[in-house]
Amino acid sequence: MECPRCGVYVVAANPKCWNCGFDRDQDDVKTKGEKRPGTQPVGGTNWFVWLMLLTVCPVGLWLLWKYKKHSLLLRVVLTSLPFFLLVSCFGVSHYSSYIQKKAEANIRRRIEFRDVSVRNDAGLGMVQGKVFNHDDKAHSFEFRVSFYNRKRHLLCTACGIVMGLPPNSAGIFEAVSRKWPQAAAYSAAVYPEVRIDSVIN
Numbered sequence: 001m002e003c004p005r006c007g008v009y010v011v012a013a014n015p016k017c018w019n020c021g022f023d024r025d026q027d028d029v030k031t032k033g034e035k036r037p038g039t040q041p042v043g044g045t046n047w048f049v050w051l052m053l054l055t056v057c058p059v060g061l062w063l064l065w066k067y068k069k070h071s072l073l074l075r076v077v078l079t080s081l082p083f084f085l086l087v088s089c090f091g092v093s094h095y096s097s098y099i100q101k102k103a104e105a106n107i108r109r110r111i112e113f114r115d116v117s118v119r120n121d122a123g124l125g126m127v128q129g130k131v132f133n134h135d136d137k138a139h140s141f142e143f144r145v146s147f148y149n150r151k152r153h154l155l156c157t158a159c160g161i162v163m164g165l166p167p168n169s170a171g172i173f174e175a176v177s178r179k180w181p182q183a184a185a186y187s188a189a190v191y192p193e194v195r196i197d198s199v200i201n
Helices: 046-055 057-066 074-111
Strands: 113-119 122-135 139-148 152-166 171-178 191-199
Touching: 046 057, 057 074, 074 113, 074 191, 113 139, 113 191, 122 139, 122 152, 139 171
Parallel strands: none
Antiparallel strands: 113 122, 122 171, 139 152, 139 191, 152 171
16 A cells, blocks of 8 residues: 555555655544545656656656655665766766767778879869778778968868778879969979878778
8 A cells, every 4th residue: 555645565464654654543633634545636646647657757756756746765876876877868968979089080091092193274273192002901091182382371172072981002192173273383393192081981
């Protein structure tokens, strides 16, 4: 049976509630005003509290403590559970992001670009060079070539993609810049830098 005061399950042979200390054998004068199971509002019933816990967790927790449903230990556990789940999800997401960034950094260290050359083709900067994969796996990635002058001012960029570069092999990469400077002052001293923008696999 349920305790008339807090609603927890108590043994019928035990007149005193183990949770709140309510004594069913006390005089009617002392128990006047105590809510009986029949007069308990819907919000204080066990099924409604559990329904709110599963659908609207904050409301369910509020009802759980308001009507003192179940034991104190169970209430503390149910209240702490959403916090631990949130922390766990954040930790797993952060760890996965860390592992992914670490793997991409490892791939970047194993990819090498050499012999970058460029030519002006009707206002387009046609970039070409060699790329080396020093890893034991094939990789695909997007890269960016940035061109600077002697004062380290960025002149333009060229973007390209390399698909399925075999392990421990070399290939040719190509990129195009749509804003290649045509002035002779720029063509005299241009310094290219190649970096990987994003790793596909």
